[in-house]
Amino acid sequence: MEYRTLAGTDLKLSALTFGAWAAGGWMWGTTERKDALQAIRASYDNGITSIDTAPIYGQGNSEEIVGEAIAGIPRDKVQILTKFGLRWDLDKGRLSMRSKDLKGESINIHIYAGKESIIKECEDSLRRLKTDYIDLYQLHWPDPTTPIAESFEAVNRLIEQGKVRYAGVSNYNAEQMAEAEKTTFIASNQIPYSMVNRRIEKETLPYCIKHHKSILAYSPLERGLLTGKLKPGHEFAEGDHRATNSYFTDDSIERTNAFLAKLKPMAEAKDATLSQLVLRWTIEQPGITIALVGARNAEQAIQNAAAIHIKLTPEEIQFINDLIPPA
Incomplete structure (x- = not known):
């Protein structure tokens, strides 16, 4: 594995980081707990x-699974990344979406990052994760109802108390990152990036490169679309959010598979899967520090990790870039 230092910190993360959204069993159809642990x-x-999770992933279930999975591993040998700012148990902030919890009961999910809410969320996450500190604590989504300064004053307090090592954001644009930076040091932005979703290249990516901020790319396989x-x-299984996502229409799948067919000879020549080639391409892109990738079972996890062994020359990267369809 390769390890990369989060910008401006002494925190080293694995270039491929485990994304634990699906492990929580929420919005991905049924997930077996034992498979997620394995x-x-x-x-x-x-x-x-490195493992990235969030309270909202299964309404605490993902964090609990992560805590159980890492039990027995020396704490300084694993890096825990989690988030705050999405509440399903508090009617404050802006309504983000209506959903169902793991029991099938209706829940309203609010974007809310008020100071006291963050303090509570952190305590709850520490308990579920069975740890006394979080390596990277990230605001999950921009909260239009709370001043950015208020949110990160709370994170500063948590850092001072030793409960959080570093602050990050998720789904922030460049302007929001600059505003947050006025209150605390922001190490990173976790944001979607894939071969078929390169929107951040217009503004957010250049900002992060210029200001030496790490980018944690999530959905590099576009939630399975780029596996071929x-x-x-x-x-899709009942409750799987992809069923109504525009990336997963028949036309989109067909277009994407036609593109992937052009990459298949390169993957085969490297004795790699398409997924492994896509992951390696992702972490080779300018400004991308790590890529988050989930796995439903041990076999998928082992295959994902093996992507690190693939080598791409500058010429091969350019060849892939030239094939990528327009956004």
């Missing part, structure tokens, strides 16, 4: 020491 442990055994395994007419 996936995280297999990832760690193969060098993936999906076919038009695919039926």
Whole structure:
């Protein structure tokens, strides 16, 4: 595995970081707890020491699974990244979406990053994760109802108390990052980035490069679209958010698979899967520090980790870039 230092910190993260959204079983259809635990442990055994989660992923379930999975591992050998600012148990802030919890009961999810709410969220996360500190604490989504300064004053307090090591943001644009930086040091921005979603290249990516901020790319496989395994007419499990996502229409899947077919000879020549080639390409892109990738079981986790062994020359990267369809 390769390890990369989060900009402006002494925190080293595995270039491929385990993304634990699906492990929580929320919005991805059914996820078996034992499979999720085995996936995280297999990832760690193969060098993936960093795990990204959030309270909203299964309404605490993902964090609890992460806490159980890393039990017994020396705390300084694993890096925990989690988030705050999405509440399903508090009617404050801006309504983000209506959903169902793991029991099938309706919940309203609010974006809210008020100071006292953040303090409570941190305590709850520490308890679920069974740890006394979080390596990177990230504001999950911009909260239009709370001043950015108020949110990060709370994070500063947590840093002073030793409960959080570093602050980050998620889904922030360049202007919001600059505003947050007035209150505390922001190490990173976790934001979507993939071969078929390169929107950040216009503004956010240049800002992060200029100001020496790390980018944690999530959905590098575009939630499975870039694996090449999906076919038009695919039926998603009940509760899987991809069923209504525009990336997963039959036309989109067909176009993407036609593009991936052009990459397949390169992957085969490297004795790699398309997923592994896509992951390696992602972490080779300018400004991208790490890529988050999930796994439903140990086999997928081992395959993901093996992507680190693929080598791409500048010429091969340019070849891939030239093939990528326009956004």
